[in-house]
Every structure is written in C-alpha cells, then in structure tokens.
Amino acid sequence: MIGKVIIIDDEPDILSSLSAILADEGYSVETSTSFTDKIDLANADLLLLDIWLINQNGVEILEAVKKDFPDVPVVMISGHGNIRLAVDCIKKGAYDFIEKPFDLERVLTTVRNAVEISHLKKTLQKERETRLQKIRFVTENKDLIASMEQLKKVYGEARVFWLSGEAGVGKKRLATYIELTQNPATKIEKVSFSDFLEVKEKNQTFPIAYFMDMENVSESALETLPTFLDSLSREETVWFLSRSVPPANTIQWIPIHYRIPKLFARKEDVPVLIRYYVEEFSQSLQKPSLKVSKEAMLYLQAYHWPGNVRELKNFVERACLFTQEETIRVETAQNLLEGGTWLQEEKPIRLKEAVQSFERNYILYMIRKNAGNISKTAEDLGVERTHLYRKLKGLGIENPRQEALEL
Structure with a gap:
C-alpha cells in the first residue's frame, strides 16, 4: 500500500x-x-x-x-x-x-x-514531534506551566526575554522549548555578551534566537545593549540567561522576566523527571526501563537537589548505567547521591582497583553509547584513539564492542 x-x-x-x-x-x-x-x-x-x-x-x-x-x-x-x-x-x-x-x-x-x-x-x-520530545520542558508544577503558557502567548510580540534561576534549573532548555514550539525553523545561536554585539551587526534573513549567558556581565556593560536591541528584526529574539534577576537599569528594555524555581521547591516534578530520563537513558543504553521503589521515590522527593534538574539527570544516567537490579531502591539512591559508591562489594577494595573498575565500566558505557565507534568514543573522552586502545588493553578489554553490549 x-x-x-x-x-x-x-x-x-x-x-x-x-x-x-x-x-x-x-x-x-x-x-x-x-x-x-x-x-x-x-x-x-x-x-x-x-x-x-x-x-x-x-x-x-x-x-x-x-x-x-x-x-x-x-x-x-x-x-x-x-x-x-x-x-x-x-x-x-x-x-x-x-x-x-x-x-x-x-x-x-x-x-x-x-x-x-x-x-x-x-x-x-513526526520529526518535529521527535525533536520537541527531546527538548521538552518536563514539569507538573502549575505555576511553571502557567508561566510557560504566558511566554508562548507573548512570543512574537516581545522579542527580549530574561530567564533567571539557579544553575541547573533548565533556563536554556526552557528557552529552547519555547522557541522551537513557537517557530520550528528558528536557528539558535549561543553567544557571549561580547560576541553578541558583533553578531548583531550582521543582517539576518532567517528566524534566529540568541541565547546569552549573563554571568559576570557588569551593569555598566549592559548600558551598551539598548541600541542593538532596538534594531531587532521580527526574525530575531534574545534570551538572557542568568542566575540573578535583571539589573534595575535594564527593566525598561527587558519587559519579560521569569525566574525558574529550583527543583526542591517543585517536588511534584521529581517523579515525572525521573520517569522521563529513565526512558531516555534506557533507550540509549538499550536496556529495560528501571523501576523506582516507593521508598526510593519518597527519598528522592525529599532530597534537596543542590544541582537541580542537571543533578537529577546525572543521577538517573548513573543509575541506568550501574544498577544491576530492575528497581532503584532507596539504598542505591543514597549511594549515588550522598557520596556512596555504585560498587556493591562486601569487602573493601583498594583505590586502584576501584578506579580501574570505574574506568572499565565507564569506557564500555561510552563505547555502547556510540554504537561501537571507537574514534567517536575517544573524541568524547578527550583522548587520542591510540591512547584509548592502550587503555582498553591495560584494562583487559580484548573485544570492546562485544563487552560493551554485554554491560
């Protein structure tokens, strides 16, 4: 047919x-x-x-x-x-x-x-839905959902936005989600404050969004921006990403400001974020999706998450990589989050053995993640290809692709 x-x-x-x-x-x-x-x-x-x-x-x-x-x-x-x-x-x-x-x-x-x-x-x-799924801003917090809807409504009229919040709350992800849901053709440019002034001088003929990290930018330096922002075309938007709220002298030309609450303040998001990232990493690792015990979920919701969503994502990735059981239990969560080790040994082992065990598992994980591509794995690990081969030999990994699949 x-x-x-x-x-x-x-x-x-x-x-x-x-x-x-x-x-x-x-x-x-x-x-x-x-x-x-x-x-x-x-x-x-x-x-x-x-x-x-x-x-x-x-x-x-x-x-x-x-x-x-x-x-x-x-x-x-x-x-x-x-x-x-x-x-x-x-x-x-x-x-x-x-x-x-x-x-x-x-x-x-x-x-x-x-x-x-x-x-x-x-x-x-279908490609657009897949793309949006990958950058979807996952939340069940009513206030955050309402703010996201408000950002969508004013998008197109407002061209300048300021998102603030602690490191790891998802400022860049939220900006990306709003941009691509409202205009899938948008090209996203990550620029520094100094680079923005140079890039802005170029004529843009396609939808473009500038993502600008505002850490360590002085208030006096911000005074040079209004002239450039006034010249924004209908094809351009600017997202200022900062841990702090906009300085007082910028309010008149940054009309839209939203502060993303830290993860600890929206505990209802913890279960849905964990399920989202478990599914993502399980597919990447080609493993069955992990379950989370009721006790572990209660512990995770009570955890303070100093690194916010970024820390939660890293936790889920390590859990999917190192947990041998089908369920994440509270002991496993505590070990991964509170300085424990994923090595479930009954007897203490020497530091050298622990390091080698971690290196072995992590390198095999990266090889599996890169579908057996050794060159790409070496690039991701920041080492030369020949160095990686020597490391594999030293760790006793004779058939890295096969052993990665068996991880």
Missing part, C-alpha cells in the same frame, strides 16, 4: 472506475457517495472530492476538511467546472482541481504528487 485515498462522489460509476484504477496502482481506496463523520480522514493521504454532491456543497466540505485536517490534500473534481470555481477552490485550500471526463494520466500524476506531499508532511511532523 503506497497511500490511502478517499473518494467522495455521488456517481456510482465514477466511484467504481476511479477506485479500481487507483487500487491497481497500489493505493488503499475508501469510497462514499456523501460526506459523513464516519469517513476516516485522520489516516487519509488524499481526498478526492466532487464539488456537486446531492444535498451537499463540496466547497463547504472543503473548508470544513481543511479546518479539521489541514495536512490532508484535497483534490476537487467536477463535470461542470470553470476557471473561476477552480481558483476559488484553490484559494480555500484545495491542492488541485480536475474536470470530468478524466484524463487518466493527469489523475494519476496529481494523485501521486499529492500523496507524496502528504507523506512528506507526515514525516516532517
């Missing part, structure tokens, strides 16, 4: 002949003599719609379909067409207009092109 086509026409002969032709071409075809709610447009790749239906107006149906299913191409068909009617249908969202009696080659070409466009839109939508 190369695509699903729905045909709506009140002439049985047309339905029969057209559906037979398209079925022979490999399409899945659904037919109807009228437009009803039972028609499965949600899974359709194309709708062929007769303009003149008994007791129904095809143009009105077109408008309704484009409102509820905007990505489904609609080709209008008619035995009484004219240029004015065709133009009107195209303006209302029709992909094309075909007159009866049909030119078979034109019908097949139009159907093929429309279905290809439908498939492309679905692919792009």
